[in-house]
Amino acid sequence: MTEQPVPESRTYRHLKCGNETVVSDQPFELVSNPMSSMEETQCSTCNAMFPMSDFEWADTGESISDYYARHTKNATGRQRFLCSKKFMVGLLAMFSLMTTVGIYLLVANDALFTRAICVLGGLMIGAMIGMAVFVSCFANPIKRKVCGVSDTRLLT
Ligand SMILES: [Zn+2]
Structure with missing residues (x-):
């Protein structure tokens, strides 16, 4: 198994306002972790917290709650x-x-x-x-x- 380099950040989109937020460092670790039982995350444009289902990953278009469900199904x-x-x-x-x-x-x-x-x-x-x-x-x-x-x- 080859070790891939760990990405430094990822971008998600808030569906209600359509704006993107970049997460890095510890917030990225938390949001990326399907087992973290995160219920809400921040939209940098609205400057507020919203449920995970209100966000999708900008690169894949998958909602973050679907991503959590997919990676924790086992x-x-x-x-x-x-x-x-x-x-x-x-x-x-x-x-x-x-x-x-x-x-x-x-x-x-x-x-x-x-x-x-x-x-x-x-x-x-x-x-x-x-x-x-x-x-x-x-x-x-x-x-x-x-x-x-x-x-x-x-x-x-
Ligand atoms: Zn927003």
Whole structure:
């Protein structure tokens, strides 16, 4: 399998106003990912968010919701769940809670201020760990498997 270079951007058209928006970098990664469960994206002319079905890729003329459906038709219910926002939120909450409890036990006898700072820090650190686990253990490997590419920006 030869490795194609990953495109830097792609253009989609907002059907209601007919204008095109170029996406690159992280927004491009998100919009190109059929497993990202994106519901809305930005039109740069209207300067607002609209449902994915209101947009089509400028190069293929395929609506973005059809593109999502086509590239995820082989995904199992379990794979969809493990990439969903619901699972992501649950994972973040679980890591936040575990980290906070762990840190709190270390400072349980300290002043209220110290404990408050440690609880806030624990929630933030836990959420960051949870996000990293979600992306590297679930979202990324599953989208690669379902879509059959190393990077969803390669999909057309
Ligand atoms: Zn528009």
